Amino acid sequence: MPNIIREIADSAAALAKGFTVTFKNLLGPTVTENYPAEPVHFEDRYRGIHILRRDENGLEKCVACFLCAAACPANCIYIEAAENTAENRISAAERYAKVYSIDYNRCIFCRYCVEACPCDAITHGQGFEIAAYDTNALVWRKEQLLEPAPAPPEPHDRPPRVLPNQVPNPNQGLPTSR
Numbered sequence: 001m002p003n004i005i006r007e008i009a010d011s012a013a014a015l016a017k018g019f020t021v022t023f024k025n026l027l028g029p030t031v032t033e034n035y036p037a038e039p040v041h042f043e044d045r046y047r048g049i050h051i052l053r054r055d056e057n058g059l060e061k062c063v064a065c066f067l068c069a070a071a072c073p074a075n076c077i078y079i080e081a082a083e084n085t086a087e088n089r090i091s092a093a094e095r096y097a098k099v100y101s102i103d104y105n106r107c108i109f110c111r112y113c114v115e116a117c118p119c120d121a122i123t124h125g126q127g128f129e130i131a132a133y134d135t136n137a138l139v140w141r142k143e144q145l146l147e148p149a150p151a152p153p154e155p156h157d158r159p160p161r162v163l164p165n166q167v168p169n170p171n172q173g174l175p176t177s178r
C-alpha cells in the first residue's frame with residue numbers, strides 16, 4: 001500500500017513539473033512568426049539566398065577569380081569571366097563575372113563561398129522564398145543575385161540649371177534673373 005501512495009505522489013510530482021513548463025511558456029511572449037501575413041524576423045547570421053555586392057561606385061565587386069567556385073563543396077557555382085574595357089567597365093578590376101549562377105538544387109548554404117571571396121563580393125542575404133516546382137528555376141542567375149544599382153542622384157542634389165536669361169549671382173552662387 002505505501003508503494004502505491006509513493007507512485008501516486010511521484011506521478012503527481014512529474015505531472016506538476018511538466019505542466020509548470022507548459023504554463024510558463026503559455027504565459028510567456030509569443031515567438032511564432034505570423035508568416036506570410038507579416039515579414040519573418042531573422043537573426044543576423046541567417047544564411048539565405050546569396051547577394052552579389054556592388055562597391056561604393058556602383059561597380060560589381062566580383063572580379064571573377066573563381067575562388068568561391070573552387071571552395072564550394074557542392075560544385076554549384078558557375079562563372080564565366082570577361083575582360084573590362086574602357087567602354088564597358090563592370091568591375092573595378094581587370095575582369096568581371098559575365099555569367100555567375102548558383103544552383104540552389106545543390107547549395108547547402110555552408111557559407112564556404114562567402115568565406116573564400118577575397119573581395120567581399122558575395123554574401124548571404126535573408127531571402128528564403130526559393131521553392132519552385134521546376135528545378136531549372138532553382139538555378140539563380142547573376143541578374144537575380146546582383147544587388148540593384150544605386151539610384152541616380154535626386155534632382156535637388158544636382159547643381160541648379162542656368163537658363164539663358166539668368167546670370168550667376170556671385171553673392172549666393174545661385175543664378176538670378178536679369
Ligand code: SF4
Pocket residue numbers: 071072073074075076077102106107108109110111112113114
Ligand atoms: S553556400 Fe556552400 S554550397 Fe552554397 S554556393 Fe556557397 S559554397 Fe556552395
Ligand code: SF4
Pocket residue numbers: 061062063064065066067068069079097116117118119120121122
Ligand atoms: S564572388 Fe568573390 S570569390 Fe567568387 S569569383 Fe567573385 S570575387 Fe572571386
